[in-house]
Amino acid sequence: MIVTQNQISSMPLHSIQPLSPTAVLGLWHLTETPADLWAGLPNPEAYQLLLPATANATRQAQWLAGRRLIHRLLQESPSPPQARAVVQNDATGRPWLAGAAPDTVVSLSHSGAWVAAVLAQGGRVGVDVEIIRDKAQRLASKFLAPAEWADAQAATHAAPDAGSAHYTLLWSAKESLYKLAAQRGIIFRQQLLLHSFSPQESGEIPATLVLSGAETRHSICYTQPAPGYVLTYCHEPAR
Known part of the structure; x- marks a missing residue:
């Protein structure tokens, strides 16, 4: 609740x-x-x-x-x-x-x-809130892997008005995953990988974290706390 x-x-x-x-x-x-x-x-x-x-x-x-x-x-x-x-x-x-x-x-x-x-x-936690702006779209090649960039281009081609919001969401999701990982020196486009999803007002983005040669699967939740913002977060209880 x-x-x-x-x-x-x-x-x-x-x-x-x-x-x-x-x-x-x-x-x-x-x-x-x-x-x-x-x-x-x-x-x-x-x-x-x-x-x-x-x-x-x-x-x-x-x-x-x-x-x-x-x-x-x-x-x-x-x-x-x-x-x-x-x-x-x-x-x-x-x-x-x-x-x-x-x-x-x-x-x-x-x-x-x-x-x-x-x-x-x-457990582990990560959260990120971002103002929607075009900066993430301009820097997409620096933090998105080729497959992620292709998915993003397809998504924004289908909904051109959502370009800035979609790329800001992707950046925010990687920020939350980075905080969950809690390690320095992570390369966003190689070690924080987001998988295909259908963009909605709120939902989950499947992700893979690559650390020390091992891959782990994660889920990043997202929503809009207010017009012009995106929020992403993840929590994984202790095992």
């Missing part, structure tokens, strides 16, 4: 969606100023030390909203309350939760006015 903003009292969230008994997806429609976001952020003294010094007001708001969202998702976790948990970033920029249960995993993304996060107990 998706819990919408109208059902969430005193919280400026857009939605909270359980993905499994151990994972939850949250969306935040960003309308607040940095000052508004600081006011409701747990452990502000820790975050004041972590806020990027070069972030302008827009980036600060996105950064703070991401942390507010993750703390809200922690309330949905089956683990005991983690009042002193702090969202940090590792050397590769991936977020992790200091002070949380050891098996807590999180993925975070922001673009424009939207922030998305997936939090889970165990």
